[in-house]
Structures are given as structure tokens and as C-alpha cells.
Amino acid sequence: MDFDPTDEQRLIRDTVRRFAEQEIMPVAAGNDRAGRFPRELVNRMAAMGFLGGPIPKEYGGSGLDYISHAIITEEVGRADSSLRTTLSVQVSLVALSLVRWGTEEQKRRYLPELCAGRLLGCFGLTEPNAGSDPSGMETTAIKRGDRWVLNGTKTWISNATVAGLALVFAQTDPGKGHDGIAAFLVEKGSRGFSTHPITEKLGLRASDTGELIFEDCTVPDSALLGPSGHGFKVAMSALDNGRYSVAAGCVGIIQGCLDACTEYAKTRKQFGRPIGSFQLVQDMIARMAVDLDAARLLVFRAGHLKDHGLPHTVETSIAKYFASEAAVRAATDAVQIFGAYGYSEEAPVARYYRDAKVATIYEGTSQIQKLLIGSHLLGIRAFT
Numbered sequence: 001m002d003f004d005p006t007d008e009q010r011l012i013r014d015t016v017r018r019f020a021e022q023e024i025m026p027v028a029a030g031n032d033r034a035g036r037f038p039r040e041l042v043n044r045m046a047a048m049g050f051l052g053g054p055i056p057k058e059y060g061g062s063g064l065d066y067i068s069h070a071i072i073t074e075e076v077g078r079a080d081s082s083l084r085t086t087l088s089v090q091v092s093l094v095a096l097s098l099v100r101w102g103t104e105e106q107k108r109r110y111l112p113e114l115c116a117g118r119l120l121g122c123f124g125l126t127e128p129n130a131g132s133d134p135s136g137m138e139t140t141a142i143k144r145g146d147r148w149v150l151n152g153t154k155t156w157i158s159n160a161t162v163a164g165l166a167l168v169f170a171q172t173d174p175g176k177g178h179d180g181i182a183a184f185l186v187e188k189g190s191r192g193f194s195t196h197p198i199t200e201k202l203g204l205r206a207s208d209t210g211e212l213i214f215e216d217c218t219v220p221d222s223a224l225l226g227p228s229g230h231g232f233k234v235a236m237s238a239l240d241n242g243r244y245s246v247a248a249g250c251v252g253i254i255q256g257c258l259d260a261c262t263e264y265a266k267t268r269k270q271f272g273r274p275i276g277s278f279q280l281v282q283d284m285i286a287r288m289a290v291d292l293d294a295a296r297l298l299v300f301r302a303g304h305l306k307d308h309g310l311p312h313t314v315e316t317s318i319a320k321y322f323a324s325e326a327a328v329r330a331a332t333d334a335v336q337i338f339g340a341y342g343y344s345e346e347a348p349v350a351r352y353y354r355d356a357k358v359a360t361i362y363e364g365t366s367q368i369q370k371l372l373i374g375s376h377l378l379g380i381r382a383f384t
């Protein structure tokens with residue numbers, strides 16, 4: 001593994017950072033306060049090629065390696081986790097699932113639109129009674145001739161009300177558990193498909209979150225993504241990509257906290273000295289720096305494996321678990337270092353504090369990541 005970024009990766013980091021500092025950061029706090037999903041910024045990101053990241057060029061993508069994709073995601077995450085969530089869902093959960101499982105017709109129909117940002121995607125796995133255990137899903141898909149009839153509700157879905165395409169999972173045969181699950185591509189406007197927003201969240205307030213509701217929603221056979229019965233595999237492969245992206249976004253949060261804290265600790269004075277001269281403050285900053293390096297290297301290790309087509313599920317869980325918990329630690333200490341100012345929405349770190357927590361919950365909680373890692377090490381499944 002080469003620790004030096006390539007010239008292209010360096011250029012990508014500089015370009016995305018400049019974009020993030022000039023276009024995302026100035027409006028992030030306002031969008032957060034207003035709970036406003038910044039559709040125009042998503043378009044701008046698409047125009048910059050960020051939404052095409054690792055998608056092959058023949059389908060309208062940028063054809064980048066996974067390390068470059070992590071760099072883009074990290075820099076967007078440093079600026080705004082709400083927007084980073086949209087990026088993660090669009091590219092990692094939806095577009096990359098199409099690349100892996102789609103028919104040629106599905107790829108040609110949806111990927112160029114997704115990469116260009118003309119179409120937004122969402123990923124509907126979670127249900128009111130099925131979160132950590134998706135095999136308990138209650139949404140059903142019943143075959144009627146050459147069509148499928150979907151019934152059920154997905155909840156806590158990012159991009160739910162703004163997406164034109166929903167990748168949705170449903171049970172085709174409750175007796176079969178995992179093996180009965182199928183994945184469907186459901187277009188907005190399909191009869192019997194509606195959405196409902198979820199508001200008043202702790203964080204990610206500029207990210208669109210909501211429910212997907214299916215009431216006798218009928219889709220053609222061609223809406224299946226992957227074979228019927230392979231839906232669980234589709235979901236798990238999507239989460240491999242999604243967790244990688246979440247971990248990279250968390251590296252951005254830690255970097256943002258470290259940048260803000262080193263600057264503030266040098267200028268804020270107490271007892272006649274900069275607070276950065278106190279060893280207990282340096283302790284928090286040093287821990288952030290160590291967590292930053294460790295999280296970034298874990299993400300790059302997973303990216304390196306992905307780029308070489310090697311197994312990476314456990315390494316991705318390790319990166320996601322560590323980076324998300326480290327982001328919460330960094331944001332907590334950042335608020336501490338900023339004191340009362342950190343407790344105010346005027347300081348940049350309050351938003352990091354509210355936004356970091358969700359990364360330990362979505363795309364598999366920290367507990368689920370630890371069970372995946374433990375099961376792998378022990379050779380004993382922690383799940384039934």
C-alpha cells in the first residue's frame with residue numbers, strides 16, 4: 001500500500017476542498033437552521049463530477065478509484081454532513097448497486113441521470129419494525145403475472161421525498177427469511193407509492209429524511225434489481241459501499257474539528273495565556289489528531305482493498321465503527337474546547353456535534369459493526 005497520494009488524488013482534494021469552502025460552508029449553517037435541502041448545491045456537486053465518483057465513465061461517471069472517492073466524501077463531510085449523506089446515498093448505496101447488480105438496460109436508464117444529478121436516489125431498507133435486523137422486514141412483494149405488488153412502509157430513509165428513484169427491499173416469501181427478499185427499483189410517480197417527511201431531527205437537518213409508503217404499488221418485472229431472492233445480498237453489498245462512504249465522511253468531521261480547535265486554542269486566552277498552552281486542552285487536540293490519522297488510514301486500507309477487488313467487508317466495518325465513534329469523540333471535545341461558544345450555533349463545532357452521532361447509528365449501528373467484526377474473528381455468527 002502506497003501512503004503517498006497520486007498527483008490526481010492531490011488535485012482532487014484541492015479542488016473539492018476549494019469547492020467545499022467556497023460553496024458549501026458559507027450556506028451550511030443556514031440550511032441546517034432552516035431544515036432546507038440544498039438541491040442546487042447537489043446539482044453543483046454533480047457538475048463537478050462528485051456524484052459520478054467511482055461510477056464507470058461509460059455510464060456517465062468519473063471512473064475514479066475508491067481512494068479518490070473517499071477524498072471527495074471526506075472533504076464534503078468536513079463542510080456539511082447533510083450534503084455528505086446525500087452524496088453517500090446517491091453514489092454508494094444506489095449508483096454502485098446498479099453498477100454491481102443492474103441489467104445493461106437499467107444501467108443505461110438510470111446511471112447517467114444519477115451521475116448528472118438530474119435524478120436523485122434513495123435506499124429503502126429500514127422499516128418501523130426492522131432496523132438492525134432487516135430480515136424481519138414486513139414490506140411484501142407479491143408476484144401477479146409479470147408484475148409485482150408492493151405493500152409496506154420504509155422509514156428513516158435519506159433523500160426520501162426528493163428522490164426520483166427508490167431502491168427498495170421487500171419480502172416475496174416470508175417463510176424464506178433472507179432468501180425471500182428481493183430488491184426493486186421504484187420510480188417516483190408509480191401508482192401506490194408516496195413519501196412523507198420526517199422532521200425535527202437532532203442533526204442532519206439539511207438532509208432530507210422520510211418514509212416511503214407502498215399501497216398496492218405495482219411495478220413490472222423489469223424493476224427487479226438482481227434476481228428475486230438475492231435482495232439481501234444486494235442490500236449487504238450496498239452497505240459495504242455505504243459504510244465506506246460514511247467512514248470517509250466522519251474523517252471529514254474529525255478534520256473539521258481539529259482545524260477549528262487548533263485555531264481557536266491559539267487565539268482564545270484565559271489566565272493570561274492561550275488555552276492551547278494548557279496540557280489538558282492539548283490532550284484533547286492530540287487525541288483528535290491521533291483519531292484522525294487512524295480513521296483516515298482505516299478508510300484508505302478499505303479503499304485499497306476495494307480498488308484491488310479484494311474482500312473488504314470486515315475492514316470496512318472496522319473503518320466505519322472506528323471513524324464514526326472517533327467523530328463523536330472529536331466533536332464532543334471540540335465543543336468542550338470552544339466552551340460556551342461551542343454550545344452556540346454560532347460556532348462551527350455545534351453542528352459537528354449534532355451531526356456526528358447519526359454515523360454511529362445508520363448503515364448499521366456501532367453494536368452491529370462490532371458483531372460483524374467479532375463474528376468474523378471467532379467464526380461464530382452473532383446473528384441468527
Ligand SMILES: Cc1cc2nc3c(=O)[nH]c(=O)nc-3n(C[C@H](O)[C@H](O)[C@H](O)COP(=O)(O)OP(=O)(O)OC[C@H]3O[C@@H](n4cnc5c(N)ncnc54)[C@H](O)[C@@H]3O)c2cc1C
Nearest residue numbers: 123124125126131132156157158361362363364365367368
Ligand atoms: C438520519 C437517518 C438517516 C437514515 N437513512 C437511512 C436510509 O437512507 N436508508 C435506510 O434503509 N435506513 C436509514 N436509516 C435507518 C438506520 O439505518 C437505522 O436507524 C439503523 O439501522 C438502526 O435501526 P433502528 O433505528 O431500528 O435501531 P434498532 O435496530 O431498534 O436498535 C436499537 C439499539 O439496539 C441495538 N441492537 C440491535 N440489535 C442488536 C444486537 N443484536 N446486539 C446488540 N445490540 C443490538 C442497536 O445497536 C441500537 O443501539 C437512517 C437513520 C437516521 C437516523
